[in-house]
Amino acid sequence: METFGARLHRAVAERGPLCVGIDPHPGLLADWGLPDDVEGLERFSRTVVEAIGDRVAVVKPQSAFFERFGARGVGVLESTIRQLRNAGALVLLDVKRGDIGSTVRAYASAYLDPSSPLYVDAVTASPYLGVGSLAPMFELAAAHGGGVFVLALTSNPEGAAVQRAVAADGRTVAQTVIDEISQLNRGAEPLGSIGLVVGATIGETGHDLGAVNGPLLAPGLGAQGGTPAGLRAVFGAALPSVLPSYSREVLGAGPDQEALRAATERVLAECRAALTTA
Ligand SMILES: O=c1ccn([C@@H]2O[C@H](COP(=O)(O)O)[C@@H](O)[C@H]2O)c(=O)[nH]1
Numbered sequence: 001m002e003t004f005g006a007r008l009h010r011a012v013a014e015r016g017p018l019c020v021g022i023d024p025h026p027g028l029l030a031d032w033g034l035p036d037d038v039e040g041l042e043r044f045s046r047t048v049v050e051a052i053g054d055r056v057a058v059v060k061p062q063s064a065f066f067e068r069f070g071a072r073g074v075g076v077l078e079s080t081i082r083q084l085r086n087a088g089a090l091v092l093l094d095v096k097r098g099d100i101g102s103t104v105r106a107y108a109s110a111y112l113d114p115s116s117p118l119y120v121d122a123v124t125a126s127p128y129l130g131v132g133s134l135a136p137m138f139e140l141a142a143a144h145g146g147g148v149f150v151l152a153l154t155s156n157p158e159g160a161a162v163q164r165a166v167a168a169d170g171r172t173v174a175q176t177v178i179d180e181i182s183q184l185n186r187g188a189e190p191l192g193s194i195g196l197v198v199g200a201t202i203g204e205t206g207h208d209l210g211a212v213n214g215p216l217l218a219p220g221l222g223a224q225g226g227t228p229a230g231l232r233a234v235f236g237a238a239l240p241s242v243l244p245s246y247s248r249e250v251l252g253a254g255p256d257q258e259a260l261r262a263a264t265e266r267v268l269a270e271c272r273a274a275l276t277t278a
Pocket residue numbers: 021023062094153154155156197198199219220221222223224245246247248249
């Protein structure tokens with residue numbers, strides 16, 4: 001069985017270092033001339049899949065925008081996940097789950113067990129009940145070739161007060177998360193399957209990402225003000241492991257599929273240049 005880290009490494013080599021989010025904001029539905037209901041949600045998501053599902057390495061549906069329509073919205077999420085997988089994209093579901101370990105086990109089976117209707121390649125998870133509480137997620141990911149992206153230094157300004165607080169041993173909370181995930185990925189080749197989320201907006205923080213040996217998802221580009229040129233300050237020597245992520249910056253080009261593809265190509269070219277410039 002191929003690990004998530006290996007699949008991601010291959011997908012990025014074939015399609016380029018880019019994750020595009022499916023975030024059907026009410027405002028975007030309106031801009032696209034779609035109703036703010038399940039039909040609008042379905043047409044929005046299908047349009048994105050048809051436009052870019054066969055050319056982007058990773059697509060990241062934001063679960064919240066599907067959940068807000070209840071069971072029918074989750075039904076659209078299920079079919080969007082299926083369509084994305086058929087188009088050859090890796091699916092990263094942004095759900096930011098975290099809880100006591102016994103409940104995390106249930107979340108893990110919802111997203112990382114191949115028999116689940118919401119089965120995806122990887123999920124986002126919150127470590128703020130302790131990284132160890134996510135162990136059932138890491139175990140199920142390992143058992144089925146899945147991945148987990150753990151929040152470390154998020155792109156929103158409020159995150160710093162918690163994540164950069166200094167623990168008794170002198171490390172920040174974020175650095176303890178980074179160090180624990182680095183341990184889990186030790187020795188994995190070509191890349192570990194447990195990633196971190198580090199916002200593209202945070203600038204240079206002095207955190208050491210050099211030993212993570214896993215993918216570093218970088219949201220916050222475009223709409224939140226982060227730029228590809230700014231990635232070097234955030235990630236330093238870890239730049240080759242960065243997976244830049246855009247949602248509104250690309251989605252704002254829709255609903256025309258050619259325009260969505262052009263926006264995707266543009267941000268991909270900018271990210272390639274930023275990630276490869278010495
Ligand atoms: O630190 C984080 C973690 C996750 N996100 C999510 O990424 C997208 C960003 O959307 P944009 O439209 O590109 O701003 C969204 O789904 C967030 O929930 C993040 O922004 N920051």
